[in-house]
Amino acid sequence: MPAGEWWKVKFQDHRTAAALAGDTMERPDDTVHVKSTRLQCTSCRLAPQCLPGLLTADQAHQFESGVQRCQSLGSGEHLFRAGDPFRSLFAVQSGSCKEYMVDSVGREHVISFHFAGELMAIDAIYTGRHPSSCVALTNSKVCILPYLTLTSLAREIPALQKQILKLCSREILGNSALAGNFSAEERLATFLVMVAARQRNPESTDLDLAMTRQDMANYLRLAPETLSRILARFQKMGLVLADRRHITLLDLDGLAELAACMNPYARYGRRRNPQ
């Protein structure tokens, strides 16, 4: 029995639009689910932090014509589901998505949220199937990056290869920030600071969260009630101003301090106690 066998995951077997879209990518004639209305990488303001980040204009064009197609997702629509065959990576162009798994007891575990400029489905490369499901939290646009095309292109364009690995690394880094043994308060503070750094305008301290309290709580391993209470406490402490999904961070330094400095998104040079 080859070593690979032991890594197989337990799949839910759902057919989805995304699986079809994945198929589509390998057979470019079939254009179902692939909308033509799309932003060019060369004019996308997120390009610097996305895959074409390190490319010259020429390379970006090559990249674009080689791999990029775009898919529109309505709020609540699935991009792929656990068990779908893996054919493409995805990049969020606008909007935001949630990756989650449902365990055998029926509990939902939110693996990660993905905002504009972020790469999705890296965890599917290993097994060749998506271990998690991905759903749009708001109306979103997602760039489809057929994996085979992407890797062969990466061979031609070293800067692209470099960027793919960087984004894989970022994914691992980001995940580890909340994985530690932190209190509910610390996790929430970390989350807020990280989201602030990852949103479209990272200078802004205004967050418009796309996810429900339930999703946030699942991600942070909290009950939604606890989340609500801690947020209320933060507000009393003057750290934030929370109005439903609109949250204003009043004291970023205070939050970062609560976050126990484990988050890799911490703004550089903004710390209260540099020591």
Add this chain to the structure above:
Amino acid sequence: MPAGEWWKVKFQDHRTAAALAGDTMERPDDTVHVKSTRLQCTSCRLAPQCLPGLLTADQAHQFESGVQRCQSLGSGEHLFRAGDPFRSLFAVQSGSCKEYMVDSVGREHVISFHFAGELMAIDAIYTGRHPSSCVALTNSKVCILPYLTLTSLAREIPALQKQILKLCSREILGNSALAGNFSAEERLATFLVMVAARQRNPESTDLDLAMTRQDMANYLRLAPETLSRILARFQKMGLVLADRRHITLLDLDGLAELAACMNPYARYGRRRNPQ
């Protein structure tokens, strides 16, 4: 301010043998810390699941001469420390390592354990510095894979590029297994099943853990006392037989069931209720 700035991590500033070893790799004349006693990839029994996994014999030779050097680590010795500049990835050849971070309050958070055949330090690619520290749990040997050499080699050998991405994916997949909102019991069960699948002989149900209960507990977000108690409970239930660091898994199916089927390492076709 470029987007990259916001991702900078707060570094501890330690100089280590590993940092030097990293330097060494870029200046091959300096052979300090690089032992010549090393196993060839072509004769390494772990090669199939390691980086040379998909290579032909010729390619493996090319890979080997291009990048592989070996470093011996005594138990408790550090491979790198948080803040060290990133120059190389590492692969465990024998023994096992612990990656951890220490937060601002002084608590240790174990990011991951790495066993033979596994890739380390992927999380350092993004920032160019190691966010975590890595220490050998037992006497270990580690293959040093200079990053620049590795990526340029990956361009020449598509199978190598493919394998690098697969291992990155595995890393992400593995991390997410324990990240969810599981009970202490579920996390421990998942851990045991995962370690069993990852050890040298995955058929064996005998584990010789290299880490202390404290390390295990830190990794599982538990107090060592809780870990001890749950292990005792597992023993009473006939699931395991625990004698200090030697643990025999008596009922793998029972453990996998407790693990709530969220671990990607679950053995295929061994489930009690396939339904």
Add this chain to the structure above:
DNA sequence: CGCTGGGTTGACCCGCGTCAAGGATGGTGG
């Protein structure tokens, strides 16, 4: 021997989950 570090066990308690009720908001239809 005694010392040391790791592991176990028991008693107690607190952080957070659970359960339940109530409030706000937005969509839909009348």
Add this chain to the structure above:
DNA sequence: CCACCATCCTTGACGCGGGTCAACCCAGCG
């Protein structure tokens, strides 16, 4: 325009899982 409802969010009361503290055991070792 309002009535109605579903969904999301908040708040309070209470209980439990697992953390904390302390004592003890056990193996290894000088």
